[in-house]
Amino acid sequence: MSNTQGEHTTGTLVATEAHGGGSNFPPFDSTTYPSQLLWLAITFGVFYWIMSKVVLPRIGGILEDRRDRIAGDMAEAGRLKQETDDAIASYEKALADARKKANTMANDAREKLKAETEAARAAAEAKLAAQLAESEQSISKIKADSLAQVGDIAADTTGELVKALIGGRAPAKATVSKAVEKVMN
């Protein structure tokens, strides 16, 4: 846009929009353009340089550090959780083992005690049986002896009775014994 055109346009704009005032419409005043362009180039260039060299790497670095830190913390948390899980698993395994071992020990002890008791009982029974047998034997012997003596006693008694009843001399012992034996059997 040339200078004259610009001023022409601004003239009409000012007339319609600004209701007079006499001056050019400033944004279309091309005499100010070189200065604005030069200073815009300088300020914008400096701004771009600061942004791309200082500010953006810095903010990008901050954001990246934070992202890394969060990712690292998450990984650490995951690792710790894994460790916890492992510890719980090994604890539970140890507990199960201990329980199993305790059961085994209890069973063993029970078995052992049972066997011992059994053995003691068997021994005692054997001893008792032996004593019983012995006792029975002596009883039967005593009984036999007693029975044998019963015959003698009966014969004696019978002899005495006969003597007392019929008087005189007592019958022969052998005869009495024979008679008694005959009655008893």
Place this chain on the structure above:
Amino acid sequence: MAGTSSNGIDPIHQFHINKIFDLNIAGMDFSFTNATLFMVVTVAVATLFLVLSTNGRGLVPSRMQLMAEMSYEFVAATLRGSAGNEGMRFFPLVFTLFMFVFTANMLGMIPFFFTVTSQIIVTFALAMLVILTVTIYGFFKHGTGFLKLFVPSGVPAYVVPLVTAIEVISFLSRPVSLSVRLFANMLAGHITLKVFAGFVVMLTGAGAIGIGAAVLPLLLTVAITALEFLVAFLQAYVFTVLTCMYLADALHPSH
């Protein structure tokens, strides 16, 4: 409208460029003006904010650092969204454009401050920077393949000339639309604000009834101020989004 002749109520006066130091090089006027001053202020404010807020490099950000990080991630997400990961090579340019335009727009909202982006030459220069970057990078990367941008694939042969003509016109109008959109929004907003504020001043000068009547333009001024803050951000964002879309064309010229 008696007041319009005085500088205080003239809505155009705020766009005047006044020399602060004279500087002539090779017969051209490169004076340090109020426009220059506010370009410097814009860059200084944005730089100081971004540098100081991130000085701590906190793992847990402070409020200021969070704002700097949010602007970084906002622009990065916008660029990545339209131009993909490849587009991140233009991130410094896009971020600088966004921060410059946004800061300039926001500083323009402060009373008595000059609005850098209300000058068509400034917005046009920024738009040309984008378009030239797109064009030069497009040809550098794809050679003549960049011209596929103007010939969409999958179009019947007999409409290709028409479509190509439309595509060329739309490409050529990009710098104009990009720059005029920003310029016109800032200009119109500031003029509207000044006109309604001017009504308040004029009506209060007209006695008791005038003071009562001034409430309406005052309310409007407040409402428009809020709207203008929105526009200041939105236009910076629109400028950035369009820049990203044009850069996407440079990276992938075939539609």
